[in-house]
Amino acid sequence: MLARGHDGLTPRTTRLSDESYLDFVETFRGIAGYGSFPVVAATGDALVEEKLGSLSSDLDLDDVNEVFNSTAIAKTWQRIMRTHQEMNWRRVRDSYEPVQDELVERMEKAADNGNLVIQPGFVTPDYARREIHLQPGGYTEHPLAGIIYHYGTKVFYAGMNDSDEVQIEVANTTTAPADGKVKKVMDLACSIGQGTIALKQRFPDAEVWGLDVGEPLVKYANLLAHERGVDVKFIQALSEDMPFEDGDFDIVSAYILFHEVPVHIISETVQEVFRVLRPGGVFSIFEFPSATQNLPPSQRFMIDYDSKNNCEPYSPGFVYADFHKIIKDAGFELEQGPKNSNPFLQTLIATKPA
């Protein structure tokens, strides 16, 4: 796609110095960022027990945070987590912006393939206009949001998703309906279409759609699919209000969508997926874990830090919501999904009764 070629399927940065800098950020993130949290947790939990008398999840979160923030180690951890994240996005953006005109032109030309639907008059809801994970402009406001997301998440995945390995696993473990009929598949909140492409490769005879709220994301997704010669369709739309007929899809798959939207949108989306699935259709869900048991103070401190300092405004709402009940209340039959190599994820199979 660009002069320096690809690392796997990921376009390299425009300069070696950017690549080296971002390699540093990636390694720092694992070793000094997440690697030092056990020390923060052990120190903070011990201090909470001493000062507040228990480790109960009933403790007031403000009190827990006050205890953690009385320690220099917690302040240092927050500083390095925030700073390395800012370093990541700033350098990724700065690397690609000099070739913005070229990239935008490529996306516009690729859109001539007829596989991209941008709905006239589409209005991005305010809740979606957030710089999730600190990505500058978020998923909706920067014309290069797609490629910025692509390389930024390469850093998050620590090089383990350079060739879409994560999305390929998700596609390959997406559950098909029991009757085996798969004519139409939806990759819900598809972002840059890595999963959409993988779903097409899994179900080559099906019509596969990727849907996302971010116009620059679906434009970039369409460019990726076009350049890889994969015939999939993309549409900018809302997961809670899809422009498709009742019972249109055999499979809907969603990878880490629900912790990025407000709780009422979670409910509306699940109900909307129920509507667009045909009887016997399957909703495959790969998502952050729900808080099904008491969390120690350190975990609550980290979730709260992430929400307020890593622009995850909706994550706590999801974690503490009764996600399984929301799915069942929509009418689905719910069961455990297949294991994923990322043990952090919960996987669910929600089937619309035949």
Place this chain on the structure above:
Amino acid sequence: MSEADPDMQQAMHDTAAAEADQFPVGGEIDGPGKQYFEDVVIDNLMDAFLELSAAVWTIRDRNIVLEQVLSTVLAEQGKTVDLGAMIEAYQPTPEVKAARAAERAEMVKNVFASFSKRTVNKTN
């Protein structure tokens, strides 16, 4: 979809407005920045420390690449080459990539060893 009642809609609007104030577009990496220490100088020092570390790695990484490229040039003996372009265009083999990652991890471990090595007392 069912319609929310007016009170619910107002509550959602208020929540969205509060979120927009807390997480404005353009307010994250392009905003004034977060402060975690009482004295912001410590935050600034930490930022500088990370940037310095990244800069050191960036230079070191370029040297590693340069050595690889020079080796290639020497192997070709006498051919005229654009060394800068070769460096920018260099595609590491999986072996070189792994070696670079290992060196990088070693450097990060060394620079930040104190954060995971030292016992921290409860007043820290």
